[in-house]
Amino acid sequence: MPEMPEVETVKRTLTPLIKGKTIKKVTLWYPNIVATDHDEFVKELPGKKVVGIDRYAKYLLIRLSDNLTIVSHLRMEGKYHLVTPETPKDKHDHVQFEFTDATALRYNDVRKFGRMQLIITGTERQTTGIGKLGYEPNSSEFTDEYFINALKKRSKNIKNTLLDQTVVAGLGNIYVDEVLWKSGINPLSSANKIPTDKVKELRNIINQEIALAIEKHGTTVHTYLDANGDVGGFQEFLQVYGHAGDNCPKCGNILEKTKVNGRGTTYCPHCEVIYK
Incomplete structure (x- = not known):
């Protein structure tokens, strides 16, 4: 399972690949990856811009315009990779975010354990598992x-x-x-x-x-x-x-x-x- 250093590395490498891009279309090949309403996830995201990526513990928080956040937990085998929409689908690709610049972000997960949630930005401690977590290493609270x-x-x-x-x-x-x-x-x-x-x-x-x-x-x-x-x-x-x-x-x-x-x-x- 990716632990905190691995998820931080994903955040740092993923940010320059997608920050500033606008979502054109969302495809759920395996809808159960999304733990919130599937229809809302597909309908709400087109037109939203990626404004940045944060992280808490093993969670990625993909910040979008209009005060929305995709909370992503990679679990055992989850990975993100940037492709073009025409790239042949890998059998373990489960979610695609197509952008207006003719690129696409795909979520790949061999075991299908990873999960995404669409939430209002700032409510992650009330609506996701983040609320149950302790403090991170190297944080001011971890005394x-x-x-x-x-x-x-x-x-x-x-x-x-x-x-x-x-x-x-x-x-x-x-x-x-x-x-x-x-x-x-x-x-x-x-x-x-x-x-x-x-x-x-x-x-x-x-x-x-x-x-x-x-x-x-x-x-x-x-x-x-x-x-x-x-x-x-x-x-x-x-x-x-x-x-x-x-x-x-x-x-x-x-x-x-x-x-x-x-x-x-x-x-x-x-x-x-x-x-x-």
Whole structure:
């Protein structure tokens, strides 16, 4: 699944491709991608201009004229790419936005898990899943005090706590494995048992990891591509994710892989302390 750095990279590469363009026609080849009224989606968008793209956590917010926003979640495999309307349709192309300049933006999704919603701009916290999310890494709200207090209220393990998005928004399986290893915290540690100094260290590492991943244009492990069709570069910097059976870069012991609530999890049993 594209995580926060990948979605930020999509935002940055997609913006120059479509900003300022006017929608001429919308085609829904697989209407269920749109979670709001399908007819309204097709009828309301022609004539609207793309004024910019914002992002919160793993959500893209495509801002349009007349105070409308398309909220897009890529889920596991969603991708955008710019074509001409005459380009043969790929079997996994599900939505097309044709523009007045004879280009078209297509949404491609092998698993069809991604979703779009058409909303009034500014209502995303009231009308979409964004309202349930915690603060983003590197935001002014994501402070030591906030993080410490949030973890004190969670008795479940730290891996699931970081994945559920209500404490920190935008982290997924890849980055959680990486930041826990760098922090020396076992993924099965109870969130509310982690010492305060380790919570502060973990927050700093989360911020650093996400900033570097964005700088490197995200991580391509499976199918992630940005809006230009390019892979990310952060996979070259992964220390534990995808390295089960290799030697730990810190201590030299073998990295192990287990499942935490069904999610594949790579960790070092020697370096990562369990807090219970």
